[in-house]
Amino acid sequence: MARVLITVRLPEGASLESAMSALGLEEDEVDTGYGLVPVDPGGGLYALRVSESAGRRVGGDGAAGPHADPPIEPFGPPR
Amino acid sequence: MRVLIQLRPSPDLVAAVAGRTATATAADVADGLPGVVLDRSYGPVAVPRPMPAVPGGDPLSLNQPLAFSMAPHEASVVVRGEIGDDEISTRVSLLPATRRDVVAVYADPVIESTPTCGGDGPVGDWHDVERLLRVTDLAAEGLDGSGVPLAITDTGINAGHVSAALGRAVTVDRERSWNPAGVSGRAGEFAVDHGTMCAFDTLVAAPKASLVDLPVLLSRRSGGTTMDGLLSDALAAYAHLRTVLEAQPAASRSLVISNSWGSFSPRWDFPPGHPGNYSDNPAHPFNLIVGSLAEAGADILFAAGNCGRQCPDSRCAYPDRSIVGANSHPRVLSIGGVDTKGERVGYSSQGPGRLAPRKPDLCSYTHFAGSGAFGADEPDSGTSAACPVAAGLVAAVRTRWPSAALSPAQLRTLLRRTADDRSDVGYDYDYGYGVVDVAGILAALRRRAARAA
Numbered sequence: 001m002a003r004v005l006i007t008v009r010l011p012e013g014a015s016l017e018s019a020m021s022a023l024g025l026e027e028d029e030v031d032t033g034y035g036l037v038p039v040d041p042g043g044g045l046y047a048l049r050v051s052e053s054a055g056r057r058v059g060g061d062g063a064a065g066p067h068a069d070p071p072i073e074p075f076g077p078p079r
Numbered sequence: 080m081r082v083l084i085q086l087r088p089s090p091d092l093v094a095a096v097a098g099r100t101a102t103a104t105a106a107d108v109a110d111g112l113p114g115v116v117l118d119r120s121y122g123p124v125a126v127p128r129p130m131p132a133v134p135g136g137d138p139l140s141l142n143q144p145l146a147f148s149m150a151p152h153e154a155s156v157v158v159r160g161e162i163g164d165d166e167i168s169t170r171v172s173l174l175p176a177t178r179r180d181v182v183a184v185y186a187d188p189v190i191e192s193t194p195t196c197g198g199d200g201p202v203g204d205w206h207d208v209e210r211l212l213r214v215t216d217l218a219a220e221g222l223d224g225s226g227v228p229l230a231i232t233d234t235g236i237n238a239g240h241v242s243a244a245l246g247r248a249v250t251v252d253r254e255r256s257w258n259p260a261g262v263s264g265r266a267g268e269f270a271v272d273h274g275t276m277c278a279f280d281t282l283v284a285a286p287k288a289s290l291v292d293l294p295v296l297l298s299r300r301s302g303g304t305t306m307d308g309l310l311s312d313a314l315a316a317y318a319h320l321r322t323v324l325e326a327q328p329a330a331s332r333s334l335v336i337s338n339s340w341g342s343f344s345p346r347w348d349f350p351p352g353h354p355g356n357y358s359d360n361p362a363h364p365f366n367l368i369v370g371s372l373a374e375a376g377a378d379i380l381f382a383a384g385n386c387g388r389q390c391p392d393s394r395c396a397y398p399d400r401s402i403v404g405a406n407s408h409p410r411v412l413s414i415g416g417v418d419t420k421g422e423r424v425g426y427s428s429q430g431p432g433r434l435a436p437r438k439p440d441l442c443s444y445t446h447f448a449g450s451g452a453f454g455a456d457e458p459d460s461g462t463s464a465a466c467p468v469a470a471g472l473v474a475a476v477r478t479r480w481p482s483a484a485l486s487p488a489q490l491r492t493l494l495r496r497t498a499d500d501r502s503d504v505g506y507d508y509d510y511g512y513g514v515v516d517v518a519g520i521l522a523a524l525r526r527r528a529a530r531a532a
Binding site: 003004005007033034035037038039040041045047049059064065066067068069070071072073074075076077078079 | 196197198233234260261273274276295296308309310311312313314315318321339340341342343344346347348349354355356357363364367368371382384385390392393394426453457458460461462463464466
């Protein structure tokens with residue numbers, strides 16, 4: 001599992017840079033193309049896609065996770 | 080419980096049943112059997128008596144050469160009836176003792192025909208689906224999807240193909256469409272594939288809906304393969320859809336999201352019980368955003384999957400309970416598939432679901448000649464087709480019933496309550512609450528409108 005998801009609570013309008021800074025994440029540990037995704041912006045909950053080792057390191061220490069990021073496939077035609 | 084009751088009535092009656100002298104009814108043979116509700120529509124059937132073919136053979140053994148006699152003094156007669164489940168064992172024991180003509184009581188199990196499976200040709204076409212969904216009746220009530228954003232999270236839409244297959248113009252809302260990072264291409268202009276089939280199928284019931292194109296399954300982000308996306312792409316797409324929903328005025332807000340995809344295997348997931356697990360964990364970020372979007376006013380439909388016991392997709396790798404993750408979320412409609420004859424297709428996944436046990440919720444139509452996205456002779460198949468057919472029906476309803484007037488939870492309940500129940504006892508894990516029933520939906524909406532007036 002090369003990459004995992006983590007979630008973090010940040011002030012509304014937070015940026016990827018502020019999330020990385022708050023969690024102590026390096027750029028090569030984060031999928032910066034994916035960015036910072038608002039899961040529940042009103043509640044201040046955001047998601048990042050990070051390396052599995054980074055997910056294990058920060059999960060439970062400022063962030064929740066690591067959460068699985070499994071492949072998804074179309075359900076058809078049936079094979 | 081349905082039962083078959085074997086009796087040995089008078090030779091005259093046996094002869095009549097066998098058609099030799101006169102006709103005879105079930106009541107003539109078996110009226111008054113205590114505790115039995117006789118099925119009078121089922122004509123009595125004469126059954127020959129097996130006898131040893133060789134003189135001196137064991138009269139009770141079937142494991143020897145046999146001859147069969149329909150002679151009136153030797154044959155018996157079978158009738159059909161029903162005995163209450165709570166007294167079946169008592170009645171089966173007492174019947175031969177209380178009625179000397181009763182020989183035995185047998186179970187009468189349901190027998191099933193071979194279901195439609197992957198690789199089978201189409202069963203009917205999309206005009207049959209139009210008829211079954213009473214699209215003319217929907218349109219007469221102004222329920223055609225006009226102005227309703229209908230999001231397709233899939234492989235992208237080819238609007239030109241959809242338009243040609245339908246024979247009419249289609250609307251793609253490019254402003255509200257969205258690509259995952261790294262995916263190029265314009266909304267409505269992607270290669271013809273699975274997403275094009277889904278778009279076509281939504282427009283059967285909602286011909287004027289506005290398609291919102293989200294090609295999440297085209298992502299090539301590291302960790303995926305060439306033929307699929309990642310759940311993180313769907314998470315980002317849902318974050319975008321929240322902005323689509325919240326940008327609308329609250330009084331007229333609507334958004335229908337059709338999802339014909341899922342996870343076939345636990346291989347890339349953390350195991351159930353792990354806090355990062357997806358399949359069984361309502362706290363996974365994607366399951367959280369699905370729930371929050373539904374609460375905010377979106378109608379979210381997921382295909383139940385193609386792991387039905389009769390002919391599962393070869394990719395199915397969950398050992399049991401194959402409706403996993405968001406496909407089994409309590410705040411979505413999980414859609415199974417029936418063919419245009421109303422019979423469940425053999426690949427349609429059965430419940431219980433992992434996040435909520437009562438999955439699938441409903442069944443809708445699939446395996447019909449439709450978009451031709453996979454070739455002119457290939458059906459629109461899988462619960463992949465059933466889900467957008469149902470999503471189109473939901474979008475049609477939303478034309479005049481925004482979420483402020485009928486919340487997603489209320490609409491889910493209405494669809495379940497009005498479904499054409501396909502079992503004896505309400506909900507079942509094959510059909511859910513039943514097959515979507517437009518006549519019932521329209522009647523319920525009229526009653527609701529009358530109450531609100």
